[in-house]
Amino acid sequence: MSGTDQKSDCGCKKLAPTEDPSASGISRRNLLLKVGAGLNGIAAALIGVPVLGYVLSSFTKGSRNSWISLGSLDRFPEGETRLAVYRNPITKPWDGDTAEVPCWVRRIDSEKFQVFAINCTHLGCPVRWFQESRLFMCPCHGGAFYEDGSHASGPPPRGLFEYQHKIDSGELKVLGGHLPTLAEPL
Amino acid sequence: MLRSIALWLEERLHLTKLFESTAGHKVPPSTNSWFYVFGSGTLLCFVLQIVTGTCLAFVYVPSTSQAWTSLQYLNNEQFLGWFLRAVHNWGSIFMVAIMSLHLVQTFLFGAYKYPRELTWVSGCVLFLCTLGMAFTGQILRFDQDAYWGLGIGASIMGRVPFMGARLVHLMLAGSTIASETLSRFFSLHVFVVPGMIIALLSLHLRLVLTKGINEYPKPGSVVRKESYATEYEAMVEKTGVPFVPNVIGKDLIFSGFLIVAIVICAFVFGPQGPSGPPNPTLIHTAPKPDFYFLPIYAILALLPAYMETFLLLVAPVFALAILILLPFYSGTGEKSYRRRPIAVLVVLLAVLTAGLLAYLGTFAPWSPHMEAWSGAATPAAYVKGRSALELQGAILIQGKQCRNCHSLGGEGGMRGPALDTVATRLTRDQLIRQVIQGSGNMPAYGKNLRPAEVTALVAFMQTLRPSYQPEARDSTQAVNSTSADAQKSDVLVNR
Numbered sequence: 001m002s003g004t005d006q007k008s009d010c011g012c013k014k015l016a017p018t019e020d021p022s023a024s025g026i027s028r029r030n031l032l033l034k035v036g037a038g039l040n041g042i043a044a045a046l047i048g049v050p051v052l053g054y055v056l057s058s059f060t061k062g063s064r065n066s067w068i069s070l071g072s073l074d075r076f077p078e079g080e081t082r083l084a085v086y087r088n089p090i091t092k093p094w095d096g097d098t099a100e101v102p103c104w105v106r107r108i109d110s111e112k113f114q115v116f117a118i119n120c121t122h123l124g125c126p127v128r129w130f131q132e133s134r135l136f137m138c139p140c141h142g143g144a145f146y147e148d149g150s151h152a153s154g155p156p157p158r159g160l161f162e163y164q165h166k167i168d169s170g171e172l173k174v175l176g177g178h179l180p181t182l183a184e185p186l
Numbered sequence: 187m188l189r190s191i192a193l194w195l196e197e198r199l200h201l202t203k204l205f206e207s208t209a210g211h212k213v214p215p216s217t218n219s220w221f222y223v224f225g226s227g228t229l230l231c232f233v234l235q236i237v238t239g240t241c242l243a244f245v246y247v248p249s250t251s252q253a254w255t256s257l258q259y260l261n262n263e264q265f266l267g268w269f270l271r272a273v274h275n276w277g278s279i280f281m282v283a284i285m286s287l288h289l290v291q292t293f294l295f296g297a298y299k300y301p302r303e304l305t306w307v308s309g310c311v312l313f314l315c316t317l318g319m320a321f322t323g324q325i326l327r328f329d330q331d332a333y334w335g336l337g338i339g340a341s342i343m344g345r346v347p348f349m350g351a352r353l354v355h356l357m358l359a360g361s362t363i364a365s366e367t368l369s370r371f372f373s374l375h376v377f378v379v380p381g382m383i384i385a386l387l388s389l390h391l392r393l394v395l396t397k398g399i400n401e402y403p404k405p406g407s408v409v410r411k412e413s414y415a416t417e418y419e420a421m422v423e424k425t426g427v428p429f430v431p432n433v434i435g436k437d438l439i440f441s442g443f444l445i446v447a448i449v450i451c452a453f454v455f456g457p458q459g460p461s462g463p464p465n466p467t468l469i470h471t472a473p474k475p476d477f478y479f480l481p482i483y484a485i486l487a488l489l490p491a492y493m494e495t496f497l498l499l500v501a502p503v504f505a506l507a508i509l510i511l512l513p514f515y516s517g518t519g520e521k522s523y524r525r526r527p528i529a530v531l532v533v534l535l536a537v538l539t540a541g542l543l544a545y546l547g548t549f550a551p552w553s554p555h556m557e558a559w560s561g562a563a564t565p566a567a568y569v570k571g572r573s574a575l576e577l578q579g580a581i582l583i584q585g586k587q588c589r590n591c592h593s594l595g596g597e598g599g600m601r602g603p604a605l606d607t608v609a610t611r612l613t614r615d616q617l618i619r620q621v622i623q624g625s626g627n628m629p630a631y632g633k634n635l636r637p638a639e640v641t642a643l644v645a646f647m648q649t650l651r652p653s654y655q656p657e658a659r660d661s662t663q664a665v666n667s668t669s670a671d672a673q674k675s676d677v678l679v680n681r
Contacts, residue, residue, distance in 0.1 A: 059352050063361040085467050088362055095365045096251025097465035098333065118469060123486060124337030126469040128556060133587040134634045139472035140338070141487035142552040142591075142601045144629050152629035154552075154601075155491050178361035179337065181344025184351035 063178035064090060070115070070172045076107040081129050081147060084115075089177045103163065104129055104136070105172065106147060113172060116149050117161035117180045124181070127160065136160065161186045209434075211395055212426030214418075216402035218433045221295070223440035224288035230441045231281035232383065234448070235319075238274040239376070242267075246326070248372035250365045250464065253328035257460045272452035278320055280448050282478050285316055290533055293512075296521025297400035299409045303513035305393040308386050310510045315383045320478045322375035328368055329460035334473035336363045345495045363466075398422060403521035411518060472553065480547030481540045487552040488543075551600035558598040559587040565595035572649060579646025582639055586631070594650075602628055609651035613658045617644045 026034075066089040076082050084105045091099040104127075106114040116136070118126045125140035135152060136145040143154035150159040161180035166173050180186045196202060245264055247256040260267035289309070292298060298306035321339075325332045336358065343353040359366035398418055427433060458476075462468055475483050489497055523530055555562075569580050583589060583605070591601035598604075603611075612620065621640055624630035635643070651657060 056356065058359045058366075059356040061355065061360075062351075063355075083467075083469070088364065092365045094249045094251045096249070097463065097467070098250045098362075098364050098367075100465065100467050101362070102467045102469055118466070119337060119341070122341070124341035125334055125473055126466070126471065128469060130559075130587050130590070132559070132585055133590075133629075133631070135587075135629055137554045137556065137590065139553055139556060140334075140483075141550075142554055142627075144554075146629065153624070153627045155487060155489070155494065157491055157494070179340055179354065179358065179363060181341050181350065181354050183344040183346070183354060 063184065065175050065177035067166070067168075067173045068176050069168075070103070070105060070174060072170055073107075073167065073172055076105050076113070076172065078107050078109055081106040081131070083129070084172075086174070086176065101176065102126070103174065103176075104160075106149075111167070113165055113167075114149060115163040115165045115172070115174050117163065117186055119161065119180055120156055121151075121158050121161060121182065122154070122156040124179070157182065205430075208395065209430040210428045212422050213399050213429050213433055214401040214422055215425055215427050215432075217399050218427075218436065219402055220436055220440070221291055221402075222399070222433075223437050224284050224291055226437040227284040227440055227444050228281060228288050229387070230444060231277050231284060231448075232387070234277045234445070235274060235281060236380065238270050238277060239380075241270050242274055243376060248326070248368055250328065250368050253326070253368060254460055254463050257327065257329075261457055268457050269452060271457035272455065273448060274323075275458045276448045276451040276455070278323060279451075279477070280444060282316060282320060284444070285313055289313060290537075292400070294523040294526075294529060294533060295400060296403050296409070296523075296526070298513040298517075299519070299521060300411050300414055300513070300517045302393065302397050302400060303517060305390060305397065306513050307510055308390045308393065310506075312383060312386050312390060314506075315379050315386065317478065318379050319375060319383070320476065322371045322379065324476050324479075325368070325371040326375055327459050328464050330462040330464060330468065330471045331459070331473050331475070333363060333464040333466060334471065335475060336367060338473070338475075342498055345498060400521075403523075405520075405522040405524040407522075408520050409518045470556075472550075472556075474547075474550070477544060481543035484543040484547035484550075487550070488546075553599070554590040554601055555599040556590060558589040558593075559584055562589055562594070562597035568594060568650065572646070575642050576646045576649055579642040579644070582635075582643045583646060586635070586639075586643075588643075591628075605647060605650055607651050607655065609648045609657050610655045611658055612647075613660050614644055614648055615660065616658070617647050 068086045068089055070084040070086055075084070082105050083102055085100050085102050088095070088099045088101060102118045104116040104118065106116070108114065116127075120127050120138040120140065120143050122138065122141055122143045125138050127136040127138045127143070127145065129136055134147045136147075136149075138144070138154065138156070141155050143156040144152040145156070145160050146152045148159075149162055151157075163174035163176060163186050165175070176186065178184060178186075242260065245256060245260055245267065247253055257271075260271055262268070292306070292309065324335060340354045340358055340363070343357050344350045346353050355361055357367075357370075358364075359370040401418070401421070462471060474480075485497070486494065520526055564580055564584065569577060572580065583592075583594070588605075589598035591599040593600060593604045594606060596604075608617070618640060620628065621635065621643060622630060622632040631640075648657070
């Protein structure tokens with residue numbers, strides 16, 4: 001190898017760091033190391049940025065809510081609270097049952113409704129409606145809510161999450177599309 | 187022939203050198219102790235989890251529409267699928283348990299002190315990774331508990347200030363619990379976290395080799411940065427014995443028993459779940475985490491609301507910092523637990539707290555018993571000889587679902603106090619006020635009960651006291667001497 005180096009006229013023998021570092025402090029080997037490291041840095045960014053973007057896409061993307069029908073108004077008798085189910089506005093073919101979302105519909109009178117998320121505001125467990133005591137009770141940590149969704153007892157920090165709703169051509173519609181949490185209520 | 191093969195391999199792989207620097211490295215003879223078997227036991231559990239987990243992944247389908255069915259298939263159709271699921275489940279339980287013992291042992295034996303700080307730090311992170319495996323594994327058993335467990339996780343994330351909503355989206359891989367959520371947890375459980383564990387484990391074992399295993403601490407022999415390393419090296423040089431074959435015997439025996447125990451548990455108790463299908467519209471469910479997370483589940487019911495978010499988000503960070511940084515503020519000095527009473531107390535306190543919370547978590551006294559109002563009978567003694575009004579009250583106690591939170595005769599919820607002796611604690615007026623306005627943890631029933639119903643309910647509750655105990659009386663009335671005397675004599679008569 002060294003013989004080849006000596007024969008070449010690129011001056012590499014002179015630039016070898018052990019023998020004669022150049023005035024600027026950049027030897028050939030040093031330069032190659034730096035260029036190599038820089039090139040790999042670029043390569044890492046070329047892979048790393050798309051990978052991070054891919055993985056974190058759900059972090060940056062917001063919810064896309066849309067109006068969903070809960071069915072005709074006749075399904076909800078006045079003065080009662082009934083379970084209704086809708087299908088997530090955005091689903092994938094392999095979502096299975098998880099695309100179905102339950103909610104509680106309270107019909108106060110002919111035109112007045114309240115639609116509550118099933119999720120307890122404490123930690124998201126499914127609350128159940130008890131007609132006789134007119135309470136929603138949570139099975140996880142004993143939270144309870146009055147029929148209007150306000151907090152009755154237990155650890156929940158607030159009343160039930162309430163959907164925006166509207167009556168459109170004889171159907172009750174709610175604005176949904178994400179799991180309600182304290183950070184992002186409905 | 188064999189000899190020539192061995193020599194051929196030796197020449198290429200330098201096996202003797204490898205053996206001398208790893209399995210055959212010299213250790214202090216004092217480490218030949220039953221207290222030093224938990225690390226290898228945890229490692230064995232991990233290997234077992236990899237083997238069984240890989241086999242389960244041959245069949246399991248990480249899709250929200252098929253996962254539950256594929257688990258049923260594993261349980262009922264796949265040859266020995268139930269057994270591998272059971273071994274994987276029991277392997278995880280034993281892994282967390284043995285790892286906890288390893289943590290406690292190294293803490294009590296001062297193994298985290300100079301110069302083994304990084305061994306401790308990597309071990310703590312390994313412990314967290316293992317808990318991460320436990321949580322993600324629980325999600326892969328995609329049933330009702332898993333579905334609502336994700337909801338609980340998302341609700342906790344949602345409490346983070348400023349970026350809560352985004353973190354929820356990151357965790358769920360979208361805005362709802364759906365197919366991508368399960369895929370995400372599958373990837374974490376099968377690729378990401380095991381990869382981290384293997385990397386950290388390599389570091390952990392490498393450190394055990396470079397810095398040597400902690401000698402069995404003698405009370406009074408303190409660690410000093412200036413002298414410890416040389417003393418340790420001299421001691422190993424002088425008295426050290428090779429780990430293999432001199433010390434590994436106890437590890438082998440423990441590991442053998444460990445595997446047998448896991449297999450017996452798997453055979454006797456079988457696989458865990460899946461419980462009901464992960465259909466969110468089946469709301470008649472009471473989600474509960476696996477036992478590792480029961481203390482957290484319990485504490486979330488018992489904390490006052492105002493400190494909940496703090497304890498969920500800030501306290502774990504502090505607790506972890508105290509644990510992980512332990513060698514940096516307590517890196518020298520006494521190692522033996524016999525001279526470290528606070529360390530022993532900390533362990534006892536932690537074990538008692540976690541144990542008590544887990545115990546409470548198993549039967550969740552804070553949760554209403556959803557079926558008690560229609561399912562639990564009123565004790566016959568409580569209705570015998572009662573007036574029509576009182577009987578009406580007894581019916582209302584059932585019908586208005588009071589028993590979901592209040593027990594009678596030991597049956598019913600434990601959210602509120604048992605009503606068996608309520609008349610000895612509250613007067614008629616107090617009962618009426620409590621029912622109508624509620625207070626503490628009790629909702630107000632004023633809007634749901636007609637006055638006549640309240641009268642009947644309270645009339646019944648006033649009969650609920652043992653014959654030998656007087657009714658609660660209004661102490662504000664005692665200022666009137668005649669009525670006070672009269673009441674006093676009343677009490678005496680009742681006695």
